[in-house]
Amino acid sequence: MANQDEAATVRPSTSAWVSRHLRAGERVVEAEALPGGITADVWKLSIGTRDGRTRDLVLRSYVDPCSMERAEDGLLREAGALTVLAGTGVPAPALVAVDPTAAQCAYPSLLMTHLEGRPVLRDEGVEARVRLLARQLVAIHAVRPAERPREYQALTTCGSVVVPEDADAAAWAAAVEVIRRPVPRYEGRFLHRDFQPGNVLFEASPACPGGVRLAGVVDWAAASWGPADLDVAHCSVNLALLHGPAWGLRFAQAYEEAGGVPAAGVTERLYWRVRDALAASEEVRSVSRPWREAGRTELTTRVVEQRLDAYVTALMDAPG
Structure with missing residues (x-):
């Protein structure tokens, strides 16, 4: 991965799980921690494609021991909601994969598509x-x-x-x-x-x-x-x-x-x-x-x- 310091915190088993859900010839080239998470760590993953371009996915992992007992329920709810919302016109991410019990990942995790934009918290506007x-x-x-x-x-x-x-x-x-x-x-x-x-x-x-x-x-x-x-x-x-x-x-x-x-x-x-x-x-x-x-x-x-x-x-x- 290009950003070795940040990518190192995405555990090898989780990275391997992500790789199994990529398209043929794709690989994770960078991981960027996204701010603002309270109960889970969230990462933007830059995916290198076969044609030399990149696309982004988002990985949510419940790493905090205090939130672990709620992880399975939260991930299953999120996966279910993203499935329901597909095609509704509500601008939500698309579900790629979910491992709610950490059967394959280091932590309970969900992989989804990345949406452009950012939260705006300022008073102006x-x-x-x-x-x-x-x-x-x-x-x-x-x-x-x-x-x-x-x-x-x-x-x-x-x-x-x-x-x-x-x-x-x-x-x-x-x-x-x-x-x-x-x-x-x-x-x-x-x-x-x-x-x-x-x-x-x-x-x-x-x-x-x-x-x-x-x-x-x-x-x-x-x-x-x-x-x-x-x-x-x-x-x-x-x-x-x-x-x-x-x-x-x-x-x-x-x-x-x-x-x-x-x-x-x-x-x-x-x-x-x-x-x-x-x-x-x-x-x-x-x-x-x-x-x-x-x-x-x-x-x-x-x-x-x-x-x-x-x-x-x-x-x-x-x-x-």
């Missing part, structure tokens, strides 16, 4: 990106798989919520009471379940609003079946933490403007939005770290906690 995100999420929720993925998983409980220091105690107590209620009835939809700016790729395009177009959606390891409001809630809280609470509230509106159909009742919508906002309280450190590594150095853990507090308070003040 967020209005245009919010509209693009909303339209894309509506398209994802319109997918009707022949076989449903597993039911969604709730990411928090009343007892696991971490109230930020100096938070609005009354607002957080009221929010916890919201999720004590029975789970609202909902019409199931195909969910990404981690749809947020870090998992969406954009490319420059002067012909598109804001000068960018949405080029791809990645990381389908949590694909599920559940309420559309849950995907809306997850993207909303991430936008609130990245760009300020107002953008979290704006995304829910943009989703409806794009044709999305949230829960009919105010109480039901509030339940899902509060549930995912409270779930974020448990992940502030792990979520904010890759944002800082991507250049948003001002997003310290404390700043993100303050934004989360402001967002939860805004939800409780204006539940509609």
Whole structure:
């Protein structure tokens, strides 16, 4: 491999597995670590073709012992989602191969095609990106798989919520009471379940609003079946933490403007939005770290906690 230092971390057994899934006469010539992964290591593999050109694939490997117990489920979900999405028009990678139990690889791994573009996390141009995100999420929720993925998983409980220091105690107590209620009835939809700016790729395009177009959606390891409001809630809280609470509230509106159909009742919508906002309280450190590594150095853990507090308070003040 051309980049010996980086390629060395792709273990020989995994490299051999990748090679078995290449076309005749192809070989891996370079491996580049991609930033931003929390639960898995992600590599862009440059593949030399028979005609002297190159093409790119992406390798996802679960190497962290703490995430190993979830690796098989996550890889099977991702492989299933990529299979479902093929031909739907949703810009997702194509599945090449998967080894969910590390039967042949050093670690549980998935190989897929590479999409152009990159996540955009800066504040500039967020209005245009919010509209693009909303339209894309509506398209994802319109997918009707022949076989449903597993039911969604709730990411928090009343007892696991971490109230930020100096938070609005009354607002957080009221929010916890919201999720004590029975789970609202909902019409199931195909969910990404981690749809947020870090998992969406954009490319420059002067012909598109804001000068960018949405080029791809990645990381389908949590694909599920559940309420559309849950995907809306997850993207909303991430936008609130990245760009300020107002953008979290704006995304829910943009989703409806794009044709999305949230829960009919105010109480039901509030339940899902509060549930995912409270779930974020448990992940502030792990979520904010890759944002800082991507250049948003001002997003310290404390700043993100303050934004989360402001967002939860805004939800409780204006539940509609």
